[in-house]
Amino acid sequence: MNSVGEECTDMKREYDQCFNRWFAEKFLKGECSGDPCTELFRRYRDCVQKAIKDKDIPVDGVDFMGPSKSKTESDGSS
């Protein structure tokens, strides 16, 4: 699977591989040793955040463990 930033795809794959191994072999088994992929993630996230900015993807201000504020406001007029 690709990243939204083409230039980040290799970093994403490297990070995903590291994360998936930790998730399956440590996290789900209840071994809460720290995530060993933080450095790979930092590098990948910096790349993605730049791509999000360049492509003008409106990721900020979206609260998504529930309806967002603007969505709640629009509920009133339904």
Place this chain on the structure above:
Amino acid sequence: MLLLSHWLGTTVLLGYFKLRVGPKLSSTCHPWDTVIKAAMRKYPNPMNPCVVGVDVVDRNLDPQGRLHSQRLLCTEWGLPSLVRAILGTNRTLTYIKEHSVVDPIEKKMVLCSTNISLTNLVSVDERLVYTPHPENPEETVLTQEAIITVKGVSLSSYLEGLMASTISSNARKGWDAIEWIIQNSESTVS
């Protein structure tokens, strides 16, 4: 809601329309751990060809030991050109933001998603919860709920129907995708 006109066989309405789907329950014959591993690496899969990009934008462990992941999904919609013309957009790339919480102690995964493009037209807020079957730990139960809000101009005979049927078919498609990941990842480590 105000009925505006009948155009090309599609009723055009003005106002806000809210549609609730679910909660729907379904289950699969795989233990929770197997399902969650597959759910975390669900894309790409042949059942969701419209998902063309997935990124993790934030990820952290909370004090309770739960893993929070914020992901950005890029989807390519197969909207017919007529609908694209009516919606007044040529943008077929839609972005979705997803927040998942995995609790390995309680064995529960909650996944909430909402679209962040085309929000002036439609909002689809979906919530999925994966838990072990209460009577059979070898099975996993998925509870799926969605709220679809169509704003402004509503293509009542097309868009909501499309959305509702898409959401409804997603439960089956979701399990098919997870099954595909499970079958296709057993031989690989990552």
